[in-house]
Amino acid sequence: MKRPFVIAIDGPAASGKGTLARRLAAAYGLTHLDTGLSYRAVAHVLLRHGLPLENASAAETAARQLDLSGLDRATLSTHEVGEAASKIAVMPGVRRALVEKQREFANTLPGAVLDGRDIGTVVCPDADVKLYVTAAARVRAERRFREILAGGGEAEYAEILADIERRDARDMGRADSPLKPAADAHLLDTSQMDIETAFLASKKLIDEAFAAKNKT
Ligand code: C5P
Numbered sequence: 267m268k269r270p271f272v273i274a275i276d277g278p279a280a281s282g283k284g285t286l287a288r289r290l291a292a293a294y295g296l297t298h299l300d301t302g303l304s305y306r307a308v309a310h311v312l313l314r315h316g317l318p319l320e321n322a323s324a325a326e327t328a329a330r331q332l333d334l335s336g337l338d339r340a341t342l343s344t345h346e347v348g349e350a351a352s353k354i355a356v357m358p359g360v361r362r363a364l365v366e367k368q369r370e371f372a373n374t375l376p377g378a379v380l381d382g383r384d385i386g387t388v389v390c391p392d393a394d395v396k397l398y399v400t401a402a403a404r405v406r407a408e409r410r411f412r413e414i415l416a417g418g419g420e421a422e423y424a425e426i427l428a429d430i431e432r433r434d435a436r437d438m439g440r441a442d443s444p445l446k447p448a449a450d451a452h453l454l455d456t457s458q459m460d461i462e463t464a465f466l467a468s469k470k471l472i473d474e475a476f477a478a479k480n481k482t
Pocket residue numbers: 279301302303305306348351352353355381382383384385433437
């Protein structure tokens with residue numbers, strides 16, 4: 267029987283992994299799951315009901331009830347929701363419930379691209395290809411800063427950099443599923459690379475894995 271083809275992409279906030287994941291999914295005809303949105307959706311339920319973010323039992327219930335097909339990027343992409351998401355993401359019960367749903371998504375034919383923080387290490391340890399996309403914190407802050415200005419918004423570069431550094435520390439320092447490259451991940455540092463170059467470099471690695479899999 268054919269097995270789904272799975273591409274796991276991990277990396278810190280604003281590393282470009284989301285854009286890369288979407289482009290790769292389109293190029294290979296795979297589905298795409300931004301797993302960050304699932305943590306954001308759980309945080310959003312608590313915020314909407316005025317519940318404290320430390321309420322683990324409410325967060326776990328929201329995680330168990332979450333439907334991955336109904337995630338609304340527009341509502342969930344705010345800075346406030348992102349900060350709240352990284353706080354509820356330390357809770358093992360929340361992670362267990364979401365990881366189970368994410369694995370189900372990945373295990374559906376023809377396969378999927380999942381991006382997040384623990385895809386190669388925890389969610390899909392047997393993924394066909396694992397990428398760890400990163401960039402220096404100041405480069406990521408600069409990209410986010412320009413994005414906000416281009417969209418007509420206002421921002422302080424120093425604040426964005428401080429946010430990114432705080433989020434990195436929380437995501438890399440937590441006890442359950444910290445952000446780190448899987449031992450067999452390909453590292454892609456995009457500090458001096460545009461998205462097209464990152465896409466082409468990833469495509470080369472994936473084509474090799476694809477050919478190897480079709481031989482077996
Ligand atoms: O990627 P995004 O900024 O949307 O993720 C929001 C937060 O969700 C991250 O800072 C991280 O704490 C958490 N997250 C996680 N595991 C994932 C994806 C996101 O812990 N696989």
